[in-house]
Amino acid sequence: MPKPQTIAVAMSGGVDSSAVAAMLRAEGHNVIGLTMQLWNQRRLAGHEGMPEAVTGRCCSLDDVYDARRVAEHIGIPYYVVNHEERFERDVVRPFVAEYLSGRTPIPCSLCNNHLKFDQLLIVARQIGADCIATGHYARVEYDNPRQRWLLKRPADRSKDQTYFLFGLTQEQLSRTLFPLGGMTKPEVRELARKQGLALAEKPDSQEICFVPGGDYKRFIDAYLAESGDALPDTAGELVTASGEVIGEHSGIHNFTVGQRKGLGVATGSPLYVIQINGADKQVIVGGDERLYSRTLRARRVNLIAMDDLREPMRVSVKIRHRHEPAPAALEKIGADEILVTFDQPQRAVTPGQAAVFYDDDVVVGGAWIA
Amino acid sequence: MRRIYLDNNATTPVLPEVLEAMGPYFGEHFGNASSIHHHGQETRAAVEGARDSVALLLGCRAAEIVFTCGGTEGDNLAIAGLASAGDHVITSNIEHHAVLHACKHLEETGCDVTYVPVDGRGLVDPDDVRRALQPETKLISIMMANNETGVLQRVEEIGKIAAEAEVFFHTDAVQAAGKIPIDVKRIGCDALSISGHKMHAPQGVGALYVRRGTRIQPLFYGGRHERSRRAGTENVPGIVALGRAAELAMQGFERKDDEKMSLLRDRLQRGILAQVEEAGVNGDGVQRVPNTSNCYFDHIDGESMVIALDLKGLAVSTGSACSSGAIEPSHVLTAMGLSNDRARASIRFSLGKQNTAEDVDIALALIPETVARLRELSPVYKKQTVSS
Numbered sequence: 001m002p003k004p005q006t007i008a009v010a011m012s013g014g015v016d017s018s019a020v021a022a023m024l025r026a027e028g029h030n031v032i033g034l035t036m037q038l039w040n041q042r043r044l045a046g047h048e049g050m051p052e053a054v055t056g057r058c059c060s061l062d063d064v065y066d067a068r069r070v071a072e073h074i075g076i077p078y079y080v081v082n083h084e085e086r087f088e089r090d091v092v093r094p095f096v097a098e099y100l101s102g103r104t105p106i107p108c109s110l111c112n113n114h115l116k117f118d119q120l121l122i123v124a125r126q127i128g129a130d131c132i133a134t135g136h137y138a139r140v141e142y143d144n145p146r147q148r149w150l151l152k153r154p155a156d157r158s159k160d161q162t163y164f165l166f167g168l169t170q171e172q173l174s175r176t177l178f179p180l181g182g183m184t185k186p187e188v189r190e191l192a193r194k195q196g197l198a199l200a201e202k203p204d205s206q207e208i209c210f211v212p213g214g215d216y217k218r219f220i221d222a223y224l225a226e227s228g229d230a231l232p233d234t235a236g237e238l239v240t241a242s243g244e245v246i247g248e249h250s251g252i253h254n255f256t257v258g259q260r261k262g263l264g265v266a267t268g269s270p271l272y273v274i275q276i277n278g279a280d281k282q283v284i285v286g287g288d289e290r291l292y293s294r295t296l297r298a299r300r301v302n303l304i305a306m307d308d309l310r311e312p313m314r315v316s317v318k319i320r321h322r323h324e325p326a327p328a329a330l331e332k333i334g335a336d337e338i339l340v341t342f343d344q345p346q347r348a349v350t351p352g353q354a355a356v357f358y359d360d361d362v363v364v365g366g367a368w369i370a
Numbered sequence: 371m372r373r374i375y376l377d378n379n380a381t382t383p384v385l386p387e388v389l390e391a392m393g394p395y396f397g398e399h400f401g402n403a404s405s406i407h408h409h410g411q412e413t414r415a416a417v418e419g420a421r422d423s424v425a426l427l428l429g430c431r432a433a434e435i436v437f438t439c440g441g442t443e444g445d446n447l448a449i450a451g452l453a454s455a456g457d458h459v460i461t462s463n464i465e466h467h468a469v470l471h472a473c474k475h476l477e478e479t480g481c482d483v484t485y486v487p488v489d490g491r492g493l494v495d496p497d498d499v500r501r502a503l504q505p506e507t508k509l510i511s512i513m514m515a516n517n518e519t520g521v522l523q524r525v526e527e528i529g530k531i532a533a534e535a536e537v538f539f540h541t542d543a544v545q546a547a548g549k550i551p552i553d554v555k556r557i558g559c560d561a562l563s564i565s566g567h568k569m570h571a572p573q574g575v576g577a578l579y580v581r582r583g584t585r586i587q588p589l590f591y592g593g594r595h596e597r598s599r600r601a602g603t604e605n606v607p608g609i610v611a612l613g614r615a616a617e618l619a620m621q622g623f624e625r626k627d628d629e630k631m632s633l634l635r636d637r638l639q640r641g642i643l644a645q646v647e648e649a650g651v652n653g654d655g656v657q658r659v660p661n662t663s664n665c666y667f668d669h670i671d672g673e674s675m676v677i678a679l680d681l682k683g684l685a686v687s688t689g690s691a692c693s694s695g696a697i698e699p700s701h702v703l704t705a706m707g708l709s710n711d712r713a714r715a716s717i718r719f720s721l722g723k724q725n726t727a728e729d730v731d732i733a734l735a736l737i738p739e740t741v742a743r744l745r746e747l748s749p750v751y752k753k754q755t756v757s758s
Contacts, residue, residue, distance in 0.1 A: 079677045079680075082698065122747060123671070126674040126678060127677045128678060
């Protein structure tokens with residue numbers, strides 16, 4: 001039995017984080033439940049194309065209710081902390097800006113970096129907790145030879161969330177617990193049932209928490225309208241790789257690299273978005289074969305398994321959440337820039353997404369695809 | 371862990387004498403006060419006895435008291451009951467949400483509402499109220515004591531302005547009742563709302579004073595209870611409790627309990643200011659109810675402070691909770707001109723009759739160390755210390 005600690009559990013009202021709270025409590029730790037209020041789901045309700053009222057989603061009253069009931073059930077103090085301003089500044093606005101500049105953002109990583117493992121960890125420490133625990137499927141371990149905290153892939157590879165956690169610093173990792181790292185989802189649900197948690201069968205959440213129905217285009221329209229900003233005119237030309245203009249498009253934020261549907265042009269062979277050129281508002285299209293690239297550049301590098309990349313390294317690189325890591329060479333090409341050269345060309349390398357580097361199950365680090 | 375409760379502006383514990391008085395009306399005396407038989411006569415007598423006590427507390431006639439389910443209902447009844455479409459209403463921007471949101475609703479239904487500002491100490495300037503008067507003005511609603519700062523408004527001057535202009539004057543006295551003597555005649559108001567649970571009676575009961583001869587539109591339709599001003603079977607145990615709490619409050623004033631409360635509050639406030647740097651009092655230098663002190667502790671997050679103190683057994687509060695339970699920045703403090711950071715760094719301490727000097731001393735032992743930890747772990751504070 002490890003020494004009892006004071007642990008703040010980030011509770012979303014879902015099964016995973018509820019199971020974490022119940023498990024740590026059963027192990028005899030002094031557990032404090034915290035839920036972050038990040039986004040007012042009613043805020044954009046009723047705007048053009050947005051649902052009137054949203055329930056059953058992150059930060060909805062239903063989820064707070066569920067989390068509170070779990071806390072009552074297992075007998076821990078529970079608090080909701082308001083981080084709406086920070087979330088809007090560090091997650092929502094960058095999310096909108098990225099799309100408007102023709103990139104495809106990952107808000108979950110931004111939220112992890114700026115909210116969960118930064119702001120919430122600070123609050124947790126301020127109120128007397130030694131560390132925080134979350135329901136992420138990942139593992140964190142201290143490696144003596146390297147004298148570093150390592151982030152590793154979880155036992156349940158189908159639930160692996162390390163892709164969204166590559167931005168964690170050594171300080172953050174040293175104060176973070178991922179108690180579900182060694183468990184499978186069915187085991188977690190079983191644990192929740194055994195602990196008598198009413199939400200043991202609650203479905204997993206899949207979407208971006210603040211985008212109702214997953215329709216990010218409508219969200220951007222409604223968000224800009226609410227802020228009093230007109231949607232910038234991002235309409236432009238559809239261009240082939242050889243520079244031939246074959247049509248018009250309604251705005252670059254409506255496209256993502258690799259997208260096939262919704263181009264609005266009919267041609268003999270299927271066309272895909274190959275590249276989005278934000279400066280010229282051009283969407284470049286072409287055949288499937290043009291989607292493959294052997295290299296990518298990524299910036300804003302965070303290394304976890306080492307303090308610096310002094311020489312090229314063999315790794316596997318994951319370029320989107322549902323991508324099987326592909327063998328590649330990693331090379332530093334600037335102060336904060338990395339070049340990834342894949343053994344085999346990879347489909348749809350997408351600016352705005354993360355490239356996360358793995359050495360077997362160890363997360364070496366990651367960076368944002370330029 | 372010993373728990374100290376210094377959040378009496380949120381709610382107060384029911385005093386043992388109050389609990390004792392109301393107890394029989396859950397069982398032994400269960401009648402409907404409108405029934406003509408013995409059981410109804412018993413409870414009718416109790417309700418009317420309580421009405422006499424509440425009337426004495428407020429300095430009015432018993433017939434001028436309408437029992438409600440609490441402060442929010444009283445505020446809504448006064449506002450929606452005295453103003454209607456086409457009227458102009460004057461209120462302030464530091465009112466409780468029960469008044470502010472009722473006024474917002476009036477705006478949606480065709481009323482024009484002026485929200486007068488407050489100065490840095492949280493005071494409404496009565497001249498601002500006078501200047502806001504229009505030919506269509508029907509109602510002025512300015513609170514007596516603010517729930518967050520405890521600051522007392524100059525309601526008697528506002529009452530005179532209302533009388534001269536022949537407009538209705540309502541005051542939300544929820545945070546004043548039981549804490550300081552109230553006399554509706556001196557205030558010159560036409561309506562005044564109070565809440566039971568802010569003065570050691572239970573949650574779910576309150577009263578609205580409505581000056582005799584004032585026509586007020588009811589919120590509910592039903593039986594002719596409360597002289598047709600508030601339909602619905604009376605909450606007899608609650609009303610009995612409110613009556614008893616009113617009696618106890620008056621006995622307290624005779625013993626100068628309010629002055630003792632004020633000394634205890636000052637002991638807390640002085641202790642905080644002596645031990646914590648970069649701290650101060652919001653609403654300092656003006657008259658306040660004797661139980662409230664709203665303090666800022668620069669460079670901290672009040673939300674974390676409330677949680678940290680709660681985990682140590684001290685219950686205090688900040689801002690107002692939104693529906694999820696998260697804290698929103700206080701509209702009262704920002705209306706007073708506080709920066710967002712300072713508003714967020716502010717904590718409300720509010721005492722009740724049950725609090726002792728020992729409670730205050732325990733709080734004073736916890737507050738400085740908690741502020742120190744919050745500041746030590748604040749990235750903002752570190753940056754500022756380095757740069758200064």
